[in-house]
Amino acid sequence: MNRADAPPFPFSLGLAGALSLACFMGFGRFSFTPILPGMMADLGLSAGDAGLIAAANFAGYLAGAFLAAGTWAQGMERRIVMAALTLTAALLGAMALVSSLSAFMAIRFLAGLASAFGLVFTSALVLSAARGDARVQAMHFGGVGFGIALSAFVSFVAVPLLGAEPPHWRSEWLAGAGLVLAAGAAILFLLPKGQGTAGRGGAEPPMLWTGAMLRLILSYAFFGFGYVVAGTFLVVMAREGASGHSVEFLCWLISGLAGMVSLFLWQPMLSTRGVNTTYRLALALEALGSVAMVLLPAAIAPVIGGLLFGGTFIVVTAYALQIGRALSPESPRRVMALMTAGFGIGQIVGPVAAGHLVDLTGDYLLASLIAAAVLGLGALVAPGRGSH
Numbered sequence: 001m002n003r004a005d006a007p008p009f010p011f012s013l014g015l016a017g018a019l020s021l022a023c024f025m026g027f028g029r030f031s032f033t034p035i036l037p038g039m040m041a042d043l044g045l046s047a048g049d050a051g052l053i054a055a056a057n058f059a060g061y062l063a064g065a066f067l068a069a070g071t072w073a074q075g076m077e078r079r080i081v082m083a084a085l086t087l088t089a090a091l092l093g094a095m096a097l098v099s100s101l102s103a104f105m106a107i108r109f110l111a112g113l114a115s116a117f118g119l120v121f122t123s124a125l126v127l128s129a130a131r132g133d134a135r136v137q138a139m140h141f142g143g144v145g146f147g148i149a150l151s152a153f154v155s156f157v158a159v160p161l162l163g164a165e166p167p168h169w170r171s172e173w174l175a176g177a178g179l180v181l182a183a184g185a186a187i188l189f190l191l192p193k194g195q196g197t198a199g200r201g202g203a204e205p206p207m208l209w210t211g212a213m214l215r216l217i218l219s220y221a222f223f224g225f226g227y228v229v230a231g232t233f234l235v236v237m238a239r240e241g242a243s244g245h246s247v248e249f250l251c252w253l254i255s256g257l258a259g260m261v262s263l264f265l266w267q268p269m270l271s272t273r274g275v276n277t278t279y280r281l282a283l284a285l286e287a288l289g290s291v292a293m294v295l296l297p298a299a300i301a302p303v304i305g306g307l308l309f310g311g312t313f314i315v316v317t318a319y320a321l322q323i324g325r326a327l328s329p330e331s332p333r334r335v336m337a338l339m340t341a342g343f344g345i346g347q348i349v350g351p352v353a354a355g356h357l358v359d360l361t362g363d364y365l366l367a368s369l370i371a372a373a374v375l376g377l378g379a380l381v382a383p384g385r386g387s388h
Helices: 011-027 032-043 047-068 077-095 101-130 134-161 169-190 211-240 245-265 267-273 275-295 301-310 313-327 332-361 365-381
Strands: none
Touching: 011 077, 011 101, 011 134, 011 169, 032 047, 032 134, 032 169, 032 211, 032 245, 047 101, 047 211, 047 332, 077 101, 077 169, 101 134, 134 169, 134 245, 134 313, 211 245, 211 275, 211 301, 211 313, 211 332, 211 365, 245 267, 245 301, 245 313, 267 275, 275 301, 275 313, 275 365, 301 313, 313 332, 332 365
16 A cells, blocks of 8 residues: 555544543653652652652552453443543642652552553553554554653743742642643543443453463563663652753653654564564663663763663553464453553562662662663563564
8 A cells, every 4th residue: 555545644533542641641650750859858758668659559550450451341431531531630639738658659559540541441442443553553652751741841841930839849740630631621522432442352262371471471570670660760860860950851851752752763673573573672772771870971871761761661561562462362351461460560569679779778770770680681581583
């Protein structure tokens, strides 16, 4: 098919997915990262405390992913998405109103639930309506990066310019809540009204257990452990490295911008080398980013680390799930549930372990190097081309 014969790009469909994931993931999940340094400074939170708050969010996400994988929601996907958007905005606002570790953990656990429901059911609606259009898929998942980039602008530019009194972190949470509510109006108009793929088809056959599947689940669990060190502490590392306000802003902004375009940029590699090789290379580059964050000069380390983090983590997720579906095509929900379980355990343990290591050693060197080693191990154990 030549370019003239290609079907028109359903931009509004991709925009619905992008805005939704910007809210659920970019703000509901990842805006914690640029806000965290201010919370730590104002409230005296340790790296271990921050790791516990992050782990609570990831535990909520894991629970939500399992709940969303059932058949109970058939026909209700759109209503669930809008309810989850409203809950996400409320929980972002609630973070500005409390100060205790236990309250932060409870709110972030519920936010994780809302993020998982939003991701699963928005993806069911948008990707089903897209009918395999890779452009919609790339735009949809690129919304995570857009949300991250926008959260950088909110935390480092908009809130200070609006005259909020320091510390700014409470205003940053409230600004995020307002943006999610505003985006919700557009999402309500754009989101497809049809039924998603979630919940169709009744019970799936048992998953095909192969050596390649076991290696993929293990690799994806290692990814869950390794990526959250950057995903949680990148901006804190920039601040504690005395890199300056502009570097803190740039490292998170670049992470988001790289995430926005990552699936488009990796497409040539995917076309020429295949999904397995591309997945392994993305893991290896993310490991390199974890090393860069602690071994390069402080003025550039967070920026390079943020670029490699943003340019790979969405790619790793998308391609891992693609490999899993190919290994057991008749059981996509079971595959996603088991892969999510492995990933979820990794990303819950990761920030807790990293936070305690930072408290013990006084810096992020050992935690980042361990994260890099685990990511590298994930690349090594991942199934190669032609695995079955």
